[in-house]
Amino acid sequence: MKARTVRLWSVVHTWTSLISTVFLLLLCLTGLPLVFHHEIDQLLGYAPQPEAHASAAHATTQQVADAALAADPGRVLQYISWDKYEPGIVTAFTNSTVDGLPDNTTVRAFDAVSAKLLGPVGVGPMLIVLKLHTDMFAGQAGKLFLGAMGLLFAVAIVSGVVLYWPFTRRLRFATIRDRASRRVVWLDWHNLIGVVTVAWALVVGLTGVVNTWAELMLNQWKATELASMVAPYAGKPPPSHLASLDGVVARAKTAAPGMEIAFIAFPGTPFTSSHHFAAFMRGDTALTSRLLKPVLLDGETGEVADSRALPVYLQALLISQPLHFGDYGGVPLKVIWAALDLLTIVVIGSGLYLWLARRRKRAPVRSGAFARRASVPS
Amino acid sequence: MMHGSPDSSRLWIRVFAAPVLLAAATITGLLAALLWGAVGQYVAWVTVGAPVLVAIWTLLRHSLDKGGLPKSGRHGRASLD
Numbered sequence: 001m002k003a004r005t006v007r008l009w010s011v012v013h014t015w016t017s018l019i020s021t022v023f024l025l026l027l028c029l030t031g032l033p034l035v036f037h038h039e040i041d042q043l044l045g046y047a048p049q050p051e052a053h054a055s056a057a058h059a060t061t062q063q064v065a066d067a068a069l070a071a072d073p074g075r076v077l078q079y080i081s082w083d084k085y086e087p088g089i090v091t092a093f094t095n096s097t098v099d100g101l102p103d104n105t106t107v108r109a110f111d112a113v114s115a116k117l118l119g120p121v122g123v124g125p126m127l128i129v130l131k132l133h134t135d136m137f138a139g140q141a142g143k144l145f146l147g148a149m150g151l152l153f154a155v156a157i158v159s160g161v162v163l164y165w166p167f168t169r170r171l172r173f174a175t176i177r178d179r180a181s182r183r184v185v186w187l188d189w190h191n192l193i194g195v196v197t198v199a200w201a202l203v204v205g206l207t208g209v210v211n212t213w214a215e216l217m218l219n220q221w222k223a224t225e226l227a228s229m230v231a232p233y234a235g236k237p238p239p240s241h242l243a244s245l246d247g248v249v250a251r252a253k254t255a256a257p258g259m260e261i262a263f264i265a266f267p268g269t270p271f272t273s274s275h276h277f278a279a280f281m282r283g284d285t286a287l288t289s290r291l292l293k294p295v296l297l298d299g300e301t302g303e304v305a306d307s308r309a310l311p312v313y314l315q316a317l318l319i320s321q322p323l324h325f326g327d328y329g330g331v332p333l334k335v336i337w338a339a340l341d342l343l344t345i346v347v348i349g350s351g352l353y354l355w356l357a358r359r360r361k362r363a364p365v366r367s368g369a370f371a372r373r374a375s376v377p378s
Numbered sequence: 379m380m381h382g383s384p385d386s387s388r389l390w391i392r393v394f395a396a397p398v399l400l401a402a403a404t405i406t407g408l409l410a411a412l413l414w415g416a417v418g419q420y421v422a423w424v425t426v427g428a429p430v431l432v433a434i435w436t437l438l439r440h441s442l443d444k445g446g447l448p449k450s451g452r453h454g455r456a457s458l459d
Contacts (some may be wrong), residue, residue, distance in 0.1 A: 196429035
């Protein structure tokens, strides 16, 4: 590789890293507790626990909906969801209007058997950490900005791999030259940790970028696929009364055999039309439980209106989520995720140190050259 | 770029073999947990955890080297004769 090419890649690596450094540190530091958010919420008492029951007969969906509305008088239901990993809990989302702002949504957990209110969900310190991680309290603009930082991170990783060759070709793999200066030692650690974590960092970085586009993708789906699915209902007013939720659930299950309900979106919410319930169904394998299939049901009659697989870009979004969160391989994978997060912090920190050390090293040379020039008699 | 001669090819393999293998293991593990259920989880623990093990192993080796024989001069190993 020519010296000029190395310098060019070095400039790309330096500046893509430097511009994104502060935000990447923020993402890594907030991402670390988020890996264990469930455990932390449990420890701090913010995770509702289901009651112990002798009977396994679950409450009906309508009973849960009635309990949710009773718990939040004057408000309306937006969604009811069932977590695959928390079968004893049903979660209900209420808001002042069906299309109310996400920040105004109240999320409560109900016992799946007795429909008793168990407590609020998504509150406590982890909510602040989550907001910092996803949008820095700046809404959609904050999300897209962090997505752009994620893209810079990806460019920094690729340029780092290119630079790995000229910096390490004379060394054995995993060499740390501890007889050299501190700067060289940190350069070796930076190169080693950077290159061994490259695949994980790229996957987590790019899936994070995809996640920042979630709302844009959802809007695209609504404008195209969903619009086409509800076209026969164009001009119909919102339902004057809602169909029984138990009927909606039963018909959705019939329309998607072998699948179970992940969540129901009520008419008028961002995930459906103003006239339809949307039941999002999931499969039972590790992969298909992540891929949702929407079933649209008439809001008044509960009859199935249409059902289609989600487009590729939304499926990619759904697949990207576990790959970003690391929550799909049990606690050991979470621990590994946290360790890789810490290693990424070391790479970012050592990169910053190397840049500062190089500047300090150059500064005396520059000032010396200036002094020599200044001393030349005119 | 660096594949001009057999020597440079060998050098390229020496530099990139371990990183490429670790990257392949990581990707395999990330997908295994998603596609193969419980078995895939065990695969993921080993393969996604491999880069962490390499870092820990290097740190331990580095620490043991530093804590081993006394060094001569500023950084070199001591002469035993």
